Amino acid sequence: MATKKTVKSVTKKRARAAKPRPSGRRAQNKLDIRARIVRAALDLFQTKGFDATTTKAIARKARIAEGTVFNYFKTKDDIALHFFEQEVDQAMATVRENPRLRNAPLEEKLFALVHSQLEYLARHERFIGAALIHALKPASPLGPFSHRSQELRHRYLGFVEELIEESSPKHERGPLSFFAPEVFWIYYLGVLLYWLNDSSEGKQNTLAFLDRSLNVGVSMFKRGWL
Amino acid sequence: MATKKTVKSVTKKRARAAKPRPSGRRAQNKLDIRARIVRAALDLFQTKGFDATTTKAIARKARIAEGTVFNYFKTKDDIALHFFEQEVDQAMATVRENPRLRNAPLEEKLFALVHSQLEYLARHERFIGAALIHALKPASPLGPFSHRSQELRHRYLGFVEELIEESSPKHERGPLSFFAPEVFWIYYLGVLLYWLNDSSEGKQNTLAFLDRSLNVGVSMFKRGWL
DNA sequence: GACAATTCGTGAGTGTGCTCATATATTTGG
DNA sequence: CCAAATATATGAGCACACTCACGAATTGTC
Numbered sequence: 001m002a003t004k005k006t007v008k009s010v011t012k013k014r015a016r017a018a019k020p021r022p023s024g025r026r027a028q029n030k031l032d033i034r035a036r037i038v039r040a041a042l043d044l045f046q047t048k049g050f051d052a053t054t055t056k057a058i059a060r061k062a063r064i065a066e067g068t069v070f071n072y073f074k075t076k077d078d079i080a081l082h083f084f085e086q087e088v089d090q091a092m093a094t095v096r097e098n099p100r101l102r103n104a105p106l107e108e109k110l111f112a113l114v115h116s117q118l119e120y121l122a123r124h125e126r127f128i129g130a131a132l133i134h135a136l137k138p139a140s141p142l143g144p145f146s147h148r149s150q151e152l153r154h155r156y157l158g159f160v161e162e163l164i165e166e167s168s169p170k171h172e173r174g175p176l177s178f179f180a181p182e183v184f185w186i187y188y189l190g191v192l193l194y195w196l197n198d199s200s201e202g203k204q205n206t207l208a209f210l211d212r213s214l215n216v217g218v219s220m221f222k223r224g225w226l
Numbered sequence: 227m228a229t230k231k232t233v234k235s236v237t238k239k240r241a242r243a244a245k246p247r248p249s250g251r252r253a254q255n256k257l258d259i260r261a262r263i264v265r266a267a268l269d270l271f272q273t274k275g276f277d278a279t280t281t282k283a284i285a286r287k288a289r290i291a292e293g294t295v296f297n298y299f300k301t302k303d304d305i306a307l308h309f310f311e312q313e314v315d316q317a318m319a320t321v322r323e324n325p326r327l328r329n330a331p332l333e334e335k336l337f338a339l340v341h342s343q344l345e346y347l348a349r350h351e352r353f354i355g356a357a358l359i360h361a362l363k364p365a366s367p368l369g370p371f372s373h374r375s376q377e378l379r380h381r382y383l384g385f386v387e388e389l390i391e392e393s394s395p396k397h398e399r400g401p402l403s404f405f406a407p408e409v410f411w412i413y414y415l416g417v418l419l420y421w422l423n424d425s426s427e428g429k430q431n432t433l434a435f436l437d438r439s440l441n442v443g444v445s446m447f448k449r450g451w452l
Numbered sequence: 453g454a455c456a457a458t459t460c461g462t463g464a465g466t467g468t469g470c471t472c473a474t475a476t477a478t479t480t481g482g
Numbered sequence: 483c484c485a486a487a488t489a490t491a492t493g494a495g496c497a498c499a500c501t502c503a504c505g506a507a508t509t510g511t512c
Binding site: 453454455456457458459461462464465466467468470471472473474475476477478480482 | 484486487490492494495496497498501503505506507509511512
């Protein structure tokens with residue numbers, strides 16, 4: 001085997017030109033494998049659901065060994081959490097890039113933000129619950145997701161803070177307003193849980209609740225109650 | 227062995243008089259075993275934490291076979307969920323039985339309710355998170371707890387509805403007030419999640435937030451905004 | 453009391469997520 | 483170009499939560 005080494009690698013170099021791209025070997029291959037895992041997982045989660053999807057199946061579909069999955073994601077939940085991260089990022093981008101919202105009142109921005117998040121989640125409802133649930137317990141002694149979801153929460157809160165700042169600068173606000181993003185975070189979690197359990201057509205109940213509660217909440221905020 | 231049957235049961239009747247109580251056999255024994263499981267689980271959860279406690283260890287400590295545990299609780303999480311149920315029941319009882327609260331304003335009752343819940347949870351914080359998290363996703367396609375926690379939620383909402391009714395009868399309230407317990411449910415979940423992540427001394431942050439937000443919320447409600 | 457019917461404890465067995473020593477592939481240094 | 487050093491894919495193996503076919507114990511019936 002050792003004697004064949006050089007020959008082998010040359011052969012492979014040729015043979016592989018078809019798939020793992022000609023250029024930067026290792027890094028390139030890593031990206032490729034990661035993409036394959038994500039793709040395979042998404043596919044299986046959506047067809048079979050989260051629990052019925054085994055890591056072995058993900059590995060097989062991604063054409064790698066089972067252990068390899070765990071070189072890329074610490075746990076199975078971590079794979080699902082990946083989609084949750086995308087959800088937050090995508091929603092923030094949507095709000096930021098919508099020109100119509102540029103000068104809209106705060107409650108509309110927040111509605112758009114949450115609405116966008118829920119829309120994304122709807123496409124993945126079949127399995128996203130599992131990731132969600134884990135993201136909810138950042139500092140809990142159980143579960144290894146503390147760091148990653150803490151980070152996510154931080155990014156999210158920062159963005160909300162921005163939106164509030166745009167609508168009413170810090171110096172015009174009440175003494176407790178620094179608390180507002182925290183309150184919104186709790187509110188958002190509540191909405192998510194409500195949404196998960198909302199069986200009305202197109203999640204109308206959740207949207208109605210969103211609209212009404214945001215209006216009340218923001219006007220409360222603007223009157224300096226908070 | 228079959229020939230010894232009668233003899234054996236007589237012997238056992240005597241031998242057992244020490245532990246599994248003299249009277250009603252089966253029902254008695256079931257209660258006994260269930261109690262032993264709960265006791266063993268509580269003990270292990272508190273010393274070792276939830277994850278580090280195996281079902282095998284629980285069974286061993288309760289002096290039963292491993293499979294038996296699952297005749298009493300569907301899953302390991304279910305055992306922890308049991309403590310969560312106790313928490314809700316105990317908190318409702320506390321509020322109901324406190325004479326000082328009899329004619330107190332709504333916000334005080336609600337504060338007492340939630341405060342009592344959090345106090346109970348504090349004693350079990352080491353592991354309660356796991357149960358909590360599962361209780362949060364009642365109708366989610368994942369997880370088998372839908373029915374039990376739906377029931378719990380229903381009982382809880384009924385109680386909150388009672389409290390509200392005492393404070394302001396239905397006919398005096400706004401058209402959307404039937405929604406109020408739902409809102410409180412979301413609020414409560416938010417508080418729980420906040421509490422789980424609150425690392426301030428004695429969870430002061432959570433309590434402060436509770437106090438302030440309940441006052442604002444209830445006065446909103448009383449002004450007919452809801 | 454004896455037999456049948458029923459309930460329930462038992463523990464070996466199963467499939468799972470995840471780990472770890474090893475083999476193999478890639479990069480680096482000379 | 484080779485060899486040492488490094489990175490990483492591999493899959494047998496592990497511990498765990500949970501299942502199930504079985505037999506023993508209890509209850510119901512005459």
